[in-house]
Amino acid sequence: KAGVTQTPRYLIKTRGQQVTLSCSPISGHRSVSWYQQTPGQGLQFLFEYFSETQRNKGNFPGRFSGRQFSNSRSEMNVSTLELGDSALYLCASSLAGEGGYTFGSGTRLTVV
């Protein structure tokens, strides 16, 4: 079966711009989570969506937002990009939010 698909794989943006990342979960999975990975902070939880509702949220500023569509696909948006937002953004899905998540390969965002 197809895995978790994230697009685009790589992205370069300028400070102050905004960006939207996309995640298509495994078919049938209704929970989608997003994580940020940086060399300094490691893997950090951003938010989790289940059936189009945000169920959990990490400690990130309001510039980071997300949504989930009725087909379980999810997007995350970062507005007013800062240099420190450069990171690997990972999406993970599971059937109902149970712990055995399947991760995508990530989107590597570089802010210049």
Place this chain on the structure above:
Amino acid sequence: DAKTTQPPSMDCAEGRAANLPCNHSTISGNEYVYWYRQIHSQGPQYIIHGLKNNETNEMASLIITEDRKSSTLILPHATLRDTAVYYCIVGREYGNKLVFGAGTILRVKS
């Protein structure tokens, strides 16, 4: 969520068993122990999880102590492809926000 403590790095000879320890002394009764690994530049990969009983799947075995304060992930016959960062995470069964620590860098050497 309870926190975990893992050694920063370990080495293992190819073909031998790799035993990765994890301490989670503040784990609560309804929290599971999850193991993931991350090979360089890829997304984390789920390995196994358990509540109190030992678990085994095609990738690994998970041994949880009776008091549940620590666990060991066992890769029975490590290969070079098992070189990765291994994360031990404690969390609920559903609605988890996985809290990743620094993990253990496992180097499998020929």
